[in-house]
Amino acid sequence: MGLEAIETFRKLYRREPTVLSRAPGRVAMLGAHVDYSDGWVLPAAIDKSVWLAAAPSDQPRVTVYSHEYDEQHSFDLSTSYDGHDAPTSWFKYLKGVAWSLQENGYPPMAGMDAALVSDVPMGSGVSSSAALEIAFLNAWLMLSEVDIPPLTKAQIGRKTENHFMGVGSGIMDQVASIFGEEDQMLLIDCRSLEHQLIPIPPGTAVIVAESGVRRALANSDYNSRPQECREAVEILRGSLPHIQTLRDVTADQFELYGHQLPPLLRRRARHVVEECERVKLGAEALQCGDLTGFGKLMRRSQISSRDNYENSIPEFDLLASAAWQQPGCYGARFAGGGFGGVMQIFCDENAVSQIEQAIAAAFQAEFNRELPMFTSKIAKGAQCWRLQAGGVY
Secondary structure (H helix, E strand, C coil): CHHHHHHHHHHHHCCCCCEEEEEEEEEEEECCCCHHHCCEEEEEEEEEEEEEEEEECCCCEEEEEECCCCEEEEEECCCCCCHHHCCCHHHHHHHHHHHHHHHCCCCCCCCEEEEEEECCCCCCCCCHHHHHHHHHHHHHHHHHCCCCCHHHHHHHHHHHHHHHCCCCCCCHHHHHHHHCECCEEEEEECCCCCEEEEECCCCEEEEEEECCCCCCHHHCHHHHHHHHHHHHHHHHCCCCCCCCCHHHCCHHHHHHHHHHCCHHHHHHHHHHHHHHHHHHHHHHHHHCCCHHHHHHHHHHHHHHHHHHHCCCCHHHHHHHHHHHCCCCEEEEEECCCCCCCEEEEEEEHHHHHHHHHHHHHHHHHHHCCCCCEEEECECCCCEEEEEECCEEC
16 A cells, blocks of 8 residues: 555656555544543554655645545635545644644744655544554654654544544544554553553454444534433542542442432433442453453443443444354454444454455344455554665664
8 A cells, every 4th residue: 555655646747756655544443432431441553554655845835636535625724624624634734633633833844845645444433534644644754854743643633522623532543653663552541642552362352344324523422421421420420539430439329329310411421430440350350361352352342332322333233143143253343433334343363254244144134235354464553664765864
């Protein structure tokens, strides 16, 4: 894909790019909807990435061409960045990064021409938006000779999502895209932003199956969930005055005081409190090589998302049930924010073919349509290179 980005740049701009950047998508095995409650999450970068080839422009303007959408758009560096005039969603994320840098007081950046290609399924739940933000940000920073710490890059991306795109997400996606490593998951504390690499036993794979239901988080019920969590915290503070978010509520405390919440808020809070516990138990299971135990936690997470957080869909419920029944499947739960997107199935690499056939047949029988899917390995996080004739340096 990197060579494709370079070749696309050459054809479009008729010169050589000087920077090549890539940032991967991610799967999120455990930690569903707890990042904005400052909880613990367990994602991993995958071997599907956004690639961006770029070079300085002699104009005070950023121009980017998307191979996937066959669109080219620009924004002027001499003006403030207003997302309302962005002609398409993928380009709005790039303007959001520019806006976030400006809001954080960074100096004016260099003009840039760029071409991007991607094999991350867009809008499906494997964090194509974070991959787009980080690939673009890294290339732009290198061309502008501006250095920003990795965690600050993640915060720039989150600010783009929260305040420019209107999505109340946490910081998990950007951290996973930046800090991921091959064959390792990331245990991230979303309050302190400390992270720990957790090795995965060899011989595993991740099947990513597309539900066919497109997500649009800013326009879905996604943004109601953070507000419901905040409302639950306000009520529970009557008995637990020290808590800042639901992360601070233990399972024992929830059993004692959860009855104070209205039924809907009780379900939402139960999911977050128990999901935080599942993440920590999942990290321990991986460290002990207990893939079966880890998979059971994934199953409980999916069921809780279905029953308590209510952000699953019938396609996910069917795919999870079909996968769980197959030998070699450790666990299955949907990826990302829910309400559509993809199902992720953590399995023995030797069982991939059998599992794919079984879930495709079940999906076809229930929904009368084919099930697009791909198999991914856990991969390294974002990289950015300076290019010169004949190679990189």
